[in-house]
Amino acid sequence: MERRSNVNRHHLGWEKRHWQKNNVLRRLRDHQGMIIPMNLYDHRELHHNLLPPPMPTPGQAEELLSHLGHYDSMSERIDYLDMAAAFMQDRNPRYAGHLLVQRSYVLLDPFTQVERDIVAFERDRLAS
DSSP: OOOOSSEEEEESSOOHHHHTTSHHHHHHHHOGGGEEEEEHHHHHHHHHHOOOOOOOOHHHHHHHHHHHOSOOTTSOTTHHHHHHHHHHTTTOHHHHHHHHHHHHHHTTSOOSHHHHHHHHHHHHHHHO
16 A cells, blocks of 8 residues: 555544443454554544444454454455445444445545546446
8 A cells, every 4th residue: 555644544443432342342443454544634524424333243243353354464445344344234234334434435535546446436337
């Protein structure tokens, strides 16, 4: 991933204090795939516009962690977000939906050519 200024780390699970109350929820929040580099200004806008996501149950979080596996540093920054949303779609639709709304903020500033291609594909799909 290219180096960028004005980038910080966005945890897909916030407020921290709520996720810290349970070990498995804390591990999900702290999974490196669930922490996404994001444009600082878009990150602020996300937190300004969105309420915290509904938390999965500890059992759902354990299943999701197992599904996500170990973090692969060669992955695209939205790969784990997409995996989590797809996995949780039937298990916890509200949580999955919130992840997808967060995804739209993350992709406001595509970092790589792959992300630019994803944004263009999704824009074209919506236009047709």
